[in-house]
Amino acid sequence: MVHGAVPRKKGADARELSELVAEADTAPPGCEGLVFLPYLQGERAPIWNADAKGVFFGIRSSHEQRHFMRAVLERISYSLYQVGASLEETIGPIQHIYASGGFTHSKAWLQLVADVFSKRCM
DSSP states (O other): OTTTTTOTTTTTHHHHHHHHHHTTTTTTTTGGGEEEEOOOBBBOOOTTTOOOOEEEEOTTTTTTTTHHHHHHHHHHHHHHHHHHHHHHHHHHOEEOOOOOOOOOOOOOHHHHHHHHHEEOOO
């Protein structure tokens, strides 16, 4: 632990993320023009650019934390869609999205993925 750091309770990060996602769900789709590119560590499929950089753009003084969080969720969901679209070109139509991992605890985020794909997300 870093000297002076406050120890976190187990599960605190998941709870905080859940609260942020719930707050993001109150921002309008498209985040009033705020866009996030999630390439914080480069990007893999389907862009394949290790030098890609992350960025927020379209920032206005009216944007709040909920807009930034929704922009992050939207772009992650669209990045998943890009991979799905590439798969469909190779294997054919995808009928359902089977989701796993921590984000599946968020109905709002699952709905966002379903909306982006225009498919049922389970």
